[in-house]
Amino acid sequence: MNSEFTIAVHSLVYLAYVPERMASSEALADNVGTHPARIRKVMSVLRKSGYVATREGAGGGYRLTAEPNEVSLGDIYRVMAQGSLMPSWCSGDPEMDCVVGSNMKQVMFGIFCTAEKRLETHFNAITIRDVLGQIHDCVDCE
Amino acid sequence: MNSEFTIAVHSLVYLAYVPERMASSEALADNVGTHPARIRKVMSVLRKSGYVATREGAGGGYRLTAEPNEVSLGDIYRVMAQGSLMPSWCSGDPEMDCVVGSNMKQVMFGIFCTAEKRLETHFNAITIRDVLGQIHDCVDCE
DNA sequence: TTGTACTGTAATAATATCAGTTACAGTTCA
DNA sequence: TGAACTGTAACTGATATTATTACAGTACAA
Numbered sequence: 001m002n003s004e005f006t007i008a009v010h011s012l013v014y015l016a017y018v019p020e021r022m023a024s025s026e027a028l029a030d031n032v033g034t035h036p037a038r039i040r041k042v043m044s045v046l047r048k049s050g051y052v053a054t055r056e057g058a059g060g061g062y063r064l065t066a067e068p069n070e071v072s073l074g075d076i077y078r079v080m081a082q083g084s085l086m087p088s089w090c091s092g093d094p095e096m097d098c099v100v101g102s103n104m105k106q107v108m109f110g111i112f113c114t115a116e117k118r119l120e121t122h123f124n125a126i127t128i129r130d131v132l133g134q135i136h137d138c139v140d141c142e
Numbered sequence: 143m144n145s146e147f148t149i150a151v152h153s154l155v156y157l158a159y160v161p162e163r164m165a166s167s168e169a170l171a172d173n174v175g176t177h178p179a180r181i182r183k184v185m186s187v188l189r190k191s192g193y194v195a196t197r198e199g200a201g202g203g204y205r206l207t208a209e210p211n212e213v214s215l216g217d218i219y220r221v222m223a224q225g226s227l228m229p230s231w232c233s234g235d236p237e238m239d240c241v242v243g244s245n246m247k248q249v250m251f252g253i254f255c256t257a258e259k260r261l262e263t264h265f266n267a268i269t270i271r272d273v274l275g276q277i278h279d280c281v282d283c284e
Numbered sequence: 285t286t287g288t289a290c291t292g293t294a295a296t297a298a299t300a301t302c303a304g305t306t307a308c309a310g311t312t313c314a
Numbered sequence: 315t316g317a318a319c320t321g322t323a324a325c326t327g328a329t330a331t332t333a334t335t336a337c338a339g340t341a342c343a344a
Contacts, residue, residue, distance in 0.1 A: 057312025058318040138245040199341025200289040
């Protein structure tokens, strides 16, 4: 999996943490630990998916529009990283003569698809609010 | 995830399909669609884990030693690809001042760990025999 | 006992993916 | 009108992945 999913989750949690004001791509990049341009790319997807509002121009930036307890990591996974479980390279060749070699690609595809559904089910149960809660729990433990 | 998991599963299924004879790395590479040296590398791990026997020299190769219905994809995942769900790059920095930025790495780590456990649970329920069965089902459907 | 056919393993090369960066047009506010 | 932003694409460098080569070691068979 590439890290856009992580960046998206981190950004949304941060926006949920400062709901009253807009955060610029630079502020988010600082917090996430990456480059502002990368943040803008990720946020662009989240805007198109309806999770954040953006404003260009001076004083602009990003603001969470969805309710933190109504956005799950599953939602984010689907828009940022769906299909990333299956390796890009897959074995077998449908054209070949052997039963195993010719059907393996299809069978493994099915296995990876159901595996990914499992993963999504797991992520569906975790909301942005939950993640923010876990972060606050970290502090309480210190 | 890199594709060694897929290569391992494919190879074991193939060996389960031809249990009476040894398969050379070249025969397996042909069936899987990769280079013999890569097969040997993967099989070396499977040998050390006790799933296959190998024999060097003329007429040598690989043979399945485990029972196809006793080896699960979860077993294979653990030896070939454990930890591959979490992206190599992760956000946040424990040293920083912000609660979100400083704890996110740890929280996401936990989320990815439990997600991977879910994945393993799913893979645990699928055996090499099941995969071979699915391949035979493919043929019946044609 | 020697040649042939294998595995084991490491090193290297080629390729693909990922992350960082730069650049600039477009937008908004003051 | 200038400053502070986003949106997006292009490019660069780093890292991960796969392919390939090479060769030492092992086992069988003539």
